[in-house]
Amino acid sequence: MTQQLDMPSPVAIKLPTPVLSAPLPQAERARLVERIKYLFKKQDAVLVAHYYVDEDLQRLAEETGGCVADSLEMARFGNTHAARTLVVAGVRFMGETAKILNPEKRVLMPTLQAECSLDLGCPADQFIPFCDAHPERQVVVYSNTSAEVKARADWVVTSSIAVKLVEHLKARGEKILWAPDKHLGDYIQRKTGADMLLWNASCVVHDEFKAQALLALKRQHPDAAVIAHPESPQAVLELADFIGSTSQLIQAAKNMPQQKFIVATDRGIFYKMKQAAPQKIFMAAPTAGEGASCESCAHCPWMAMNALDNLAQTLETGANEIHVEESVRVQALRATQRMLDFARTIQQPNRGD
Numbered sequence: 034m035t036q037q038l039d040m041p042s043p044v045a046i047k048l049p050t051p052v053l054s055a056p057l058p059q060a061e062r063a064r065l066v067e068r069i070k071y072l073f074k075k076q077d078a079v080l081v082a083h084y085y086v087d088e089d090l091q092r093l094a095e096e097t098g099g100c101v102a103d104s105l106e107m108a109r110f111g112n113t114h115a116a117r118t119l120v121v122a123g124v125r126f127m128g129e130t131a132k133i134l135n136p137e138k139r140v141l142m143p144t145l146q147a148e149c150s151l152d153l154g155c156p157a158d159q160f161i162p163f164c165d166a167h168p169e170r171q172v173v174v175y176s177n178t179s180a181e182v183k184a185r186a187d188w189v190v191t192s193s194i195a196v197k198l199v200e201h202l203k204a205r206g207e208k209i210l211w212a213p214d215k216h217l218g219d220y221i222q223r224k225t226g227a228d229m230l231l232w233n234a235s236c237v238v239h240d241e242f243k244a245q246a247l248l249a250l251k252r253q254h255p256d257a258a259v260i261a262h263p264e265s266p267q268a269v270l271e272l273a274d275f276i277g278s279t280s281q282l283i284q285a286a287k288n289m290p291q292q293k294f295i296v297a298t299d300r301g302i303f304y305k306m307k308q309a310a311p312q313k314i315f316m317a318a319p320t321a322g323e324g325a326s327c328e329s330c331a332h333c334p335w336m337a338m339n340a341l342d343n344l345a346q347t348l349e350t351g352a353n354e355i356h357v358e359e360s361v362r363v364q365a366l367r368a369t370q371r372m373l374d375f376a377r378t379i380q381q382p383n384r385g386d
């Protein structure tokens with residue numbers, strides 16, 4: 034069972050004021066898109082983008098043979114694509130995962146300031162002693178972690194395979210130490226009944242969804258389905274008709290019979306949801322209500338730092354390259370490669386579209 038008593042105190046995170054690019058006029062965006070396409074060809078580069086980044090970047094990835102995907106598929110795509118340079122539009126752990134898997138490739142990001150509250154909430158110097166204190170447990174970490182944390186793990190997972198991996202470990206009689214997301218860990222524990230000790234961190238976006246306000250919105254739209262990412266709090270997940278990773282949420286939006294959806298994840302995903310089901314209506318789950326701080330308002334402040342202009346500048350200058358110290362990379366590769374191998378054995382489907 035979940036051992037709340039042993040859960041460490043959360044690490045204080047100061048959210049940086051995001052350095053957002055100013056919205057660009059259409060003519061400037063078109064010029065940048067053409068320039069980036071030229072630089073991709075010249076530098077043998079491909080764009081690997083997450084569903085939460087700006088839709089200009091998602092469209093550019095689609096138009097240039099790149100991918101728009103969840104964290105697992107981003108890792109797989111970068112690992113199998115022949116390009117010499119991977120340009121990762123997302124947050125830092127995604128660039129690091131690409132480098133861990135592809136040391137021979139150049140990995141660039143539009144900005145190196147794009148962090149993740151889960152990664153920041155699980156510093157290696159605090160996490161490693163916690164693991165050392167529980168040597169009887171398999172260490173399973175979410176991919177939203179630093180290379181140093183992955184290097185201490187037995188397994189890396191993403192939300193699309195986490196339940197299946199924990200079921201697999203439970204069937205082998207393993208006890209689990211899970212990090213960093215307490216809500217995802219709690220959800221997996223409830224689904225699988227596995228013995229899980231949870232780290233205490235959360236996602237700044239999903240943590241802000243409010244169950245009371247969601248209930249009120251559901252009452253206003255009784256014909257709408259609620260679909261939620263499992264990084265959301267338990268009270269929100271209890272109101273959901275479907276829970277899944279970003280790819281699985283897009284699939285659900287396409288396949289479920291409802292015409293209206295209340296979506297508890299980053300609203301960047303609406304670009305792909307509208308593409309997958311153009312006739313359907315999508316509403317963001319509420320982040321307002323009692324206790325609201327609305328630091329994210331359903332959009333990750335770090336994902337929002339990726340833009341056409343800093344992407345173009347990165348390609349022009351070669352700045353923002355991801356480096357992972359080789360001994361850390363080799364250690365982190367073990368658990369990261371296990372994630373890809375496990376996903377293959379359960380034949381985890383590819384993207385949400």
Ligand code: 13P
Nearest residue numbers: 103104105191192278279
């Ligand atoms: P996915 O792996 O479901 O894309 O989630 C990544 C993430 O950062 C969600 O907040």
Ligand code: SF4
Nearest residue numbers: 149150236237238333
């Ligand atoms: Fe991290 Fe949350 Fe942003 Fe995803 S949405 S990158 S989990 S802070």
